[in-house]
Amino acid sequence: xxxxxxxxxxxxxxxxxxxxxxxxxxxxxPDKKTGKISxxxxxxxxxxxxxLSWDNNAPLSNKxxxxxxSSLGTKLGFRKRLNDEDKLWVGADFGWAxxxxxxxxxxxxxxxxxxxxxxxxxxxxxxxxxxLDYFFLPMEKIITPYAGLGIGAAYDKFAQYYNVYGSxxxxxxxxxxxxxxxxxxxxxNSPWRIKAAFHYDFSxxxxxxxxxxxxxxxxxxxxxxKMAW
Amino acid sequence: xKIIRMKKGFVIVIVxxxxxxxxxxxxxxSDLVKKxxxxxxxxxxxxxxxxxxxxMVLDTISYFDNSDPNPADTSAIGSExxxxxxxxxxxxxxxxxxxxxxxxxxLWVYIYVNxxxxxxxxYYYNPYSxxxxxxxxxxVSVTDLxxxxxxxxxxxxxxxxxxLWACDIGDLVSSQDQxxxxxxxxxxxxxxxxxxxxx
Numbered sequence: 324x325x326x327x328x329x330x331x332x333x334x335x336x337x338x339x340x341x342x343x344x345x346x347x348x349x350x351x352x353p354d355k356k357t358g359k360i361s362x363x364x365x366x367x368x369x370x371x372x373x374x375l376s377w378d379n380n381a382p383l384s385n386k387x388x389x390x391x392x393s394s395l396g397t398k399l400g401f402r403k404r405l406n407d408e409d410k411l412w413v414g415a416d417f418g419w420a421x422x423x424x425x426x427x428x429x430x431x432x433x434x435x436x437x438x439x440x441x442x443x444x445x446x447x448x449x450x451x452x453x454x455l456d457y458f459f460l461p462m463e464k465i466i467t468p469y470a471g472l473g474i475g476a477a478y479d480k481f482a483q484y485y486n487v488y489g490s491x492x493x494x495x496x497x498x499x500x501x502x503x504x505x506x507x508x509x510x511x512n513s514p515w516r517i518k519a520a521f522h523y524d525f526s527x528x529x530x531x532x533x534x535x536x537x538x539x540x541x542x543x544x545x546x547x548x549k550m551a552w
Numbered sequence: 553x554k555i556i557r558m559k560k561g562f563v564i565v566i567v568x569x570x571x572x573x574x575x576x577x578x579x580x581x582s583d584l585v586k587k588x589x590x591x592x593x594x595x596x597x598x599x600x601x602x603x604x605x606x607x608m609v610l611d612t613i614s615y616f617d618n619s620d621p622n623p624a625d626t627s628a629i630g631s632e633x634x635x636x637x638x639x640x641x642x643x644x645x646x647x648x649x650x651x652x653x654x655x656x657x658x659l660w661v662y663i664y665v666n667x668x669x670x671x672x673x674x675y676y677y678n679p680y681s682x683x684x685x686x687x688x689x690x691x692v693s694v695t696d697l698x699x700x701x702x703x704x705x706x707x708x709x710x711x712x713x714x715x716l717w718a719c720d721i722g723d724l725v726s727s728q729d730q731x732x733x734x735x736x737x738x739x740x741x742x743x744x745x746x747x748x749x750x751x
Contacts, residue, residue, distance in 0.1 A: 373565070395577070399568050417565070419572040423579075428587055430745050437745040439590040443579040449572075484579050486589045487697065487723045 366512045369462060369550040370404040371414075374518050376546025380420050382446070383539040388481070389424040389444050396420030396448075398544050402456060409461045416473055416500075418450040418524075420542075443484040448538065450477040450498050450524070462550075463512035466505060473500035477526035481533040496528035496538070506548055516548040585726040588738040591719070592746050598716040600749050603708070606649045607657035610637045614664035628665060632732040637663065639736050640702060643743040648751025659716070660705040665724065667698035698724040700735060702742065704749070717749060 378396035382389050402414035426442040452475030460467045477498040482491035504520020525539045613636065615628035640661060641651060649659065672695075675688040699722035703715045721738040729735075743749060 375568075397572065399565060399572075401565065417569045417572070419575070421577055423577075425579075430741075432745075435596050436591065436593045438592075439741050439745055441587055443584065445578070447576050451569075480576070484584060486585055486587070487726050488589065 366463075367514065367550070367552050369512070369514070369552050371402060371552070372412075372516075372548050372550045373401045374546050374548040375399050376518055376520075376544035378418065378420055378542055378544040380422070380448075380524075380540045380542035382422055383541060384537055385533070385535045388533055388535070389422045389446055391422070391424045393420055393422040395423075396542070396544075398546065400454065402454070404462075409463075410458050412456045412458065412469075414454050414456075416450070416452045416454055416475075418448070418452075420448045420540075422446040422448070440485040445480075445482045445484065446538070447480040447482070448477065448540075449479075450500070450526070451475045452498055452500055454500075454502075456502075458506075462506075465508045465511055465513070467508075468505045469503070471502045471504075473502060473522075474498065475500075477524075477528055477538065479526070479528040479530070479535075479538055481530050481535065483533070490532070492530040492532040494528040494530050494535070496526040498524065498526040500524045504544075514550045516550065518544070518546045518548045520544050582728060585723065585728060588721050588723065588727065588734055590721050590738050590741045590745065592717065592742055594717045594746065594748060595713045595715065597713070598706070598748075600647075600716070601751060603658040603706075604650060604751060605652040605657045606644055606659035606661050606704075607652060607654040607707075608637065608641065608644075608661035608663070610634070610641065613637065614662075615667070616664065617667040617669070619667075619669040635732045636700070636735060636739065639739045643739065644749075647743070647749050654707075658706070658708050660703075660707050662703045662705060663701070665698055665700050667725070668695070670695045696725050697722065700724060700738075702739070717746060719746075 376398040377394075378398045379392065379394045380396055381392040396419060398416055398418045400414055400416035402412040405411040405413050422445065424444045426444060428439060428441040430437055430439040432438075452473035454471055454473040456469045456471035458467050458469040475498045477496045478493070479496070480491055480493045483489060500522050502520050502522040504518060504522075507517045507519070509515060520543070522542050522544065523539070524542065526537060528538045529535055611634065612627045612629045613633050614626050616626055640663060644661060645651070654660070672693045673690055674693075675690050699720050702717075702719040702721075704717040706713070706716050719739075719742045721735065721742065724735070727734050
């Protein structure tokens with residue numbers, strides 16, 4: 324009888340101890356279930372992150388207007404983990420880029436009219452996309468490569484400035500942005516990380532005045548990521 | 553605490569987006585106005601070789617300023633004006649035309665400056681200003697532009713159209729060059745891009 328009582332007491336103590344351990348861990352994330360990857364995690368179980376990137380882009384369409392690459396751009400976004408697998412992350416990006424090119428003085432003739440001037444060609448590009456990223460490695464790793472797709476809307480303003488005069492045209496379009504990159508932490512499961520990624524943007528924006536049938540570009544972004552939970 | 557953190561992040565993102573959306577860098581203003589824009593047009597039915605002589609005023613050009621309270625004040629004189637008329641005269645001479653009395657001339661070369669000054673005042677309502685109902689505040693936007701026009705008019709066949717050749721050079725107001733050098737370069741360019749003006 325004593326043995327049975329002792330066995331029961333030890334079992335209860337063991338279960339209580341397990342529960343205590345369980346609730347200790349859950350105190351950090353009380354509403355979360357532990358998945359197979361997050362079980363092995365040390366430290367915070369990050370389930371979202373924010374980033375701000377410096378974006379460099381090369382235009383691919385209508386290079387007669389602007390062919391020069393742009394280093395005047397940024398991307399701002401966030402991601403939220405979709406499930407405990409740590410692989411699918413969903414979020415949104417806001418992108419801003421300015422392309423510009425100087426055309427030295429030239430004479431342009433249209434029929435009986437001729438105009439001589441130097442030109443400053445500008446394209447202002449704004450984009451807002453919903454994104455889905457697939458991370459190939461658990462987020463706690465130092466290096467976490469990913470591939471993603473963004474779908475959303477793009478707003479372009481094409482402008483030409485000469486002397487005190489100018490003209491512009493604006494356009495909204497549908498945006499598709501495949502992207503591949505990597506997050507690099509400063510240590511395992513780092514709260515701050517570097518983001519480096521290549522992306523291709525295609526948007527259906529058109530401008531008959533400036534000769535755009537669409538607007539596409541290749542870009543490289545590098546920025547800072549803040550992990551959150 | 554988590555909700556507060558999320559809201560804070562969301563607000564930062566929204567503010568950043570609005571800031572960037574409003575950010576449209578433009579070319580440097582002083583670079584833009586280094587050179588004037590030179591536009592020319594001609595009557596496609598004109599045969600410039602059929603003319604031999606021209607007339608023009610050498611000591612003055614017409615000057616129209618919509619902000620000038622005296623509407624009769626429409627002439628500009630001075631050494632810079634003389635430089636401009638001389639430059640045009642030299643170009644016409646080089647093209648093979650001879651300056652003659654207006655009664656004998658085939659062509660009339662007319663030069664004038666048109667300055668348009670406009671100030672637009674509007675009011676916006678600030679509901680948070682001092683006072684119970686807020687206040688209206690004025691904003692003023694000013695535009696001041698001036699162009700130099702050169703016209704060649706057919707005096708032999710006055711029904712052939714309003715002009716044989718028209719030239720528009722601007723903007724004179726924003727030019728950083730306080731001499732007439734930039735205008736003289738622009739006049740050179742106007743005749744250079746109009747090789748059909750020749751006897």
